[in-house]
Amino acid sequence: STGSIILAGGVGTRLWPLSREQFPKQFLKLNGASFFQDTYTRALRISSPEEIVVVTNENFRYHVKNQVEELGYSIDDSRILLESEGKNTLPAITWGVRVLYDIFGDIPVAVFPSDHILDEKAMDIIKNSAPLAKKNLVVFGIKPTAPLTGYGYIKPGEALDGGFAVKEFKEKPGPEKAKEYMDSGYLWNSGMFLFSPEVFFEELKKYRPDMYEEFERPHPDYSGVESISIDYGLLEVSDRVAVVPLALRWNDLGSFRALYENSGKDDNGNAGDAEFVGSENNFVYSKDKKVAVLGMTNTAIIDSGDALLVCDLDNTESVKELVGIYASRG
Template sequence: MKSIILAGGVGTRLWPLSREYYPKQFIQLDGQSLFQKTFQRAVLLSGADGVIVVTNAIHQYLVRNQIEEMGSPLRESQILIEPEGKNTLPAIMWAMRQVRSVNPLEAAVVFPSDHLLGDAALDQIRAAEPLAKNYLVTFGVKPTSPHTGYGYIRPGRKLAVGNIADEFREKPDEKTAREYVKLGYLWNSGIFLLSTSCFFKELKKYQPALYSESIGDDIPDYASLDAVSIDYGLLEHSKRVAVVPLDAEWSDLGTFKALYDAEAHDGDGNVGTAEYIVARNNFVHAPGKHVGLIGVNDLIVVDTADALLICNNQQTEQVKQLVSRYNTGNNPVTKFHRQVHRPWGSYTVLEDTAVYKIKRVTVKPGEKLSLQLHHHRSEHWVVVRGTAEVELDGESRLLRKGESNFIRSGTVHRLKNPGLIPLEVIEVQLGEYLEEDDIVRFEDEYGRI
């Protein structure tokens, strides 16, 4: 079977770790991101040639870079870039159309890219493949608590593998969740197993407009599509849905409470590097900082270079409301970290004032920035590692470690790394306007405007 990875989510409930341009599936907390772990799992199931990733324009280079880190680059046809986010059903339709174009009788498993899933699930997914010929298969997880952050599925009539799915329920309140657990409902894992024949037959029946976009080879007309999830748009209507219980480690890691539950605890229930004195059941993430907690319990403490979150670990669902407040004020703290990833590498903001900004720019070997100019700022570059090739108004020169260059506003320029090691440059920007939209691109290797 093929594997489809959905990698376009934002994960606002894990702010400030998760940002719009660097969401939770790409955060490398233990050296590997959830996306990378999902990709490895998909490769075990389908081989690298059998993996399709659906993402969007702002995350496509994170996808490519993190796959390259694992030494398994994909063909262009294996990475589908949505013009705009339309929820899960249009994304799955596009990927399933890709599967059908290779083999009209093939099945595919759909993985969210931001979930924790034990490898024991793979054999159970394989065992359910025959069921996908006649059913849209979803996978449920036996609840360990009356969780209010998950959707629920009621299993019905027993099948050879799994059950008929009788009912889907959205995230309940705590009282309702307790009732669901008592009645034997399963958590909705967001993992699906779909055959092309059954999927498109049901799509034609219940979502004819979306089905019409599945015909042909062109990119679907996303602007005309309704934003709809596969649960709401298809599974809740179809009479051909089965649910298979997964007996494996699983969490959507959607909140810091979920992250806390998934990590190893010390004897007092604390998670994270800190000095704890009369402190219990706390979660601390503050890399590079010395943290001490005294006489406090049940706290979430998350510190990044530009933001600090402290909340009770029973109220982590409300982080989403905090992000909404920042977005109302157009605060970029929900969009970017101090370190921002680009297709050519990354930059980290070291200091930011009204009249100057200091960055550390890292360019991967062989990569180059776009040919560009700025109207409102000049830039001073100092090479601190590697060798830089600098193009100024059509003329090129090499800068080695310790050498520098000044670029006046209005000068057409480009930075390139011709070497075999990463290039690091300290960039000092000077001007009355220092935002990222003060850029005019003339040429770009990565198709950006």
């Protein structure tokens, strides 16, 4: 058997105004099921419902419960780990590993972000990486398509059984480094992992002893926990990281540009439910309004009912700055 940890605590600021503090992107249903539901369904290919834990913010507890029930399963409260505040992915993952280890012992544990499009075939590859995960922290790599700066970059080294040793892991490099890495064969970190809990705890104890200790307690105190991602906190520093390449469809749906690229389009490259006249390559989403687009190109038009975003599709990464602007005005 294999355990699964689903990370569903992020806010997804680049999808404002659809993704909000009270309703973040992983729970949005843009075409049928939410990203969280898709992730849960995929996890069921390698784990039974008891073997799946969801780590999320206490505000999202009912989103998790309701959305799992909509899929026809029930999730016990002991499998929903509620964080009092977001402290990034290392504490969330540590908590999930601790809970699964205490119940099931040293079974392999997979980690899934809940904001990705992913080919289901990946689940077999992940499951079959269990032997490699007996000695290594396994990360799943994707061949880069552009020198994007929002990802971790992985340099594969010597071949191991079922993957490669990782020579270097660099989280979110600057644009020049990203280009250099891409040109020299680095892979992107998909954000999905497979660990043996015992290897994970050995490495955590070595590099983040305080975090290791905090999560030995039955009720970890989040206020004192360091806020850090697993990428900076463990994967950049550990020398026991291995990578398994995934040559499959994968997409981080972090921005409207990514959503646009993954949507069906008309002959003029327009996506979304709108009347398009003399317009090309636009992306429209509206909760309940009729939308008409005239003479526009390369624009995202997003209406959430109480807020409207109009944005150049080449500039959708900067949407996250808005959230800072609004927050600073209170």
